[in-house]
Amino acid sequence: MKYSYFPGCTLKNKAVDLDHYARVSAEALGFELEEISEWQCCGGVYPLGTDEIATKLASVRALNDAKEHGQDLVTVCSACHHVIKRVNDDMKNVDDIRTRANNYMKLDEPYAGETTVLHYLEVLRDRVGFDELKKKVVKPLTGKKIGAYYGCLLLRPGKLMAFDDPENPTIMEDFIRAIGAEPVIYPYRNECCGGYISLKEEDMSKNMCRKIEESAAGFGADMLITACPLCMYNLNKNNGGNLPVYYFTELLAEALGLKEEVDEQ
Amino acid sequence: MKTEHSRAEMIKEISGVNPLKCMKCGKCSASCPSYNEMDIKPHQFVSYVINEDIESLVKSKSLWKCLSCFACVERCPRDVKPGKLIDAARQIVVRERGKNYLLADDIPELIDPDTPQQLLVSALRRYRR
Numbered sequence: 001m002k003y004s005y006f007p008g009c010t011l012k013n014k015a016v017d018l019d020h021y022a023r024v025s026a027e028a029l030g031f032e033l034e035e036i037s038e039w040q041c042c043g044g045v046y047p048l049g050t051d052e053i054a055t056k057l058a059s060v061r062a063l064n065d066a067k068e069h070g071q072d073l074v075t076v077c078s079a080c081h082h083v084i085k086r087v088n089d090d091m092k093n094v095d096d097i098r099t100r101a102n103n104y105m106k107l108d109e110p111y112a113g114e115t116t117v118l119h120y121l122e123v124l125r126d127r128v129g130f131d132e133l134k135k136k137v138v139k140p141l142t143g144k145k146i147g148a149y150y151g152c153l154l155l156r157p158g159k160l161m162a163f164d165d166p167e168n169p170t171i172m173e174d175f176i177r178a179i180g181a182e183p184v185i186y187p188y189r190n191e192c193c194g195g196y197i198s199l200k201e202e203d204m205s206k207n208m209c210r211k212i213e214e215s216a217a218g219f220g221a222d223m224l225i226t227a228c229p230l231c232m233y234n235l236n237k238n239n240g241g242n243l244p245v246y247y248f249t250e251l252l253a254e255a256l257g258l259k260e261e262v263d264e265q
Numbered sequence: 266m267k268t269e270h271s272r273a274e275m276i277k278e279i280s281g282v283n284p285l286k287c288m289k290c291g292k293c294s295a296s297c298p299s300y301n302e303m304d305i306k307p308h309q310f311v312s313y314v315i316n317e318d319i320e321s322l323v324k325s326k327s328l329w330k331c332l333s334c335f336a337c338v339e340r341c342p343r344d345v346k347p348g349k350l351i352d353a354a355r356q357i358v359v360r361e362r363g364k365n366y367l368l369a370d371d372i373p374e375l376i377d378p379d380t381p382q383q384l385l386v387s388a389l390r391r392y393r394r
Contacts (some may be wrong), residue, residue, distance in 0.1 A: 003337070008383075009382040009383065010362040010382045010383040013381075013382055014379065014380070014381040014382060015381060015383075029381045033371045041382075041386055043386055043387075043390050044383050044384075044385075044386035044387030044390060045333055045386075045387045045390050045391055046333075047350040047390065048280070048333070048349050048353075049279045049280070049352065049353060049356050050278070050279060050280070050281040051278070055390065077383070079383050079387065096322075120310075147354055152332075152333075152334040152336070156334070156335035156336065156338065156339045157335050157338050157339055160340055166339050167339075180359055183303070187271060191298060191334075192298045192332050192334035192336070194298075194332060195332050195333065195334065195387065196332075196333075196384055196387035196391060197299075197330070197332050198384065199367075199375050199376075199384055200329070200367070200375065200388070200392075201302075201329075201330070204299065204301065204302060204330070208298055213270075229381040229383050230383045230384050231380055231388070232381075233379060233380065233381050236379070237379070
């Protein structure tokens with residue numbers, strides 16, 4: 001199975017690990033991530049104003065490219081997933097935005113939200129299946145107690161993202177079980193890390209990250225996993241190294257016995 | 266200078282929110298991780314738009330404390346989306362010439378070797394035009 005892949009700006013730079021582990025693991029699990037040619041940065045946050053059009057066009061271009069290839073669009077970064085999924089919903093359901101975006105785009109055939117947008121975790125759950133993943137694990141992470149850190153962008157708004165139950169998600173815990181480790185459920189797993197606030201208001205983000213980490217550690221986690229480079233940055237910057245944070249793709253590659261292969265590259 | 270009424274209408278139009286749906290349950294403020302930092306709280310924000318006191322909103326530091334985490338949007342039982350109202354107020358500030366909250370020249374001071382690109386593009390999009 002081939003998917004159109006939107007890596008995003010950060011996975012080409014500071015979060016290059018998140019990308020490499022995802023690609024290598026995909027291959028082992030029998031699906032291929034075909035990078036969209038000439039993709040442009042999604043902008044990091046979804047433009048909330050109903051009159052915002054130009055700021056959504058990068059997502060529309062990527063979505064239309066996937067449509068032309070007849071493929072579903074896959075992202076690994078939580079932010080790219082959030083932005084592209086919400087823009088796709090606009091293109092499908094909001095007449096004004098669809099009309100105006102298509103006026104800009106001048107495509108041969110107007111884009112109207114036809115592409116299916118999937119996060120990598122959704123591919124694992126809904127296309128590969130966690131049971132299948134489990135069968136392919138060669139180095140189970142037995143004995144590891146892992147807290148899933150969801151953050152905001154994958155889950156909310158729940159109806160639109162349709163990723164999982166926004167208040168009581170299970171997808172990352174199921175993933176943790178599939179790679180042989182033990183999930184630790186803690187109350188702050190879907191609370192915000194501060195996001196972009198850490199640029200100008202470091203202390204605010206610090207407070208939030210401390211609460212998240214104290215909550216996870218208090219419930220017995222010895223590490224956290226995330227899909228978001230900004231969550232990773234904020235958590236790492238603020239925890240004094242007490243609780244290590246990993247990209248979920250790194251642990252996936254490790255369980256599939258591929259981590260060394262990637263690390264040598 | 267735009268009137269308070271026209272600025273209130275602008276906020277409603279940009280956000281697509283009908284503040285009259287609010288039943289003042291306060292769940293948005295109870296959910297907000299930035300609550301302690303905000304001078305005008307999310308549930309109050311809705312009332313300021315209804316009362317057309319936009320001058321207080323555009324001067325409020327709350328505009329720059331909202332994280333767009335969508336906890337208020339998720340948990341609002343009336344689908345008012347306070348976070349979208351706050352963003353619309355932020356938009357009427359930064360869309361005015363010279364009112365950007367973050368300047369490109371500020372950035373070198375604010376970053377470190379690990380700063381992800383995602384942080385910069387997100388902040389630039391929220392804080393400036």
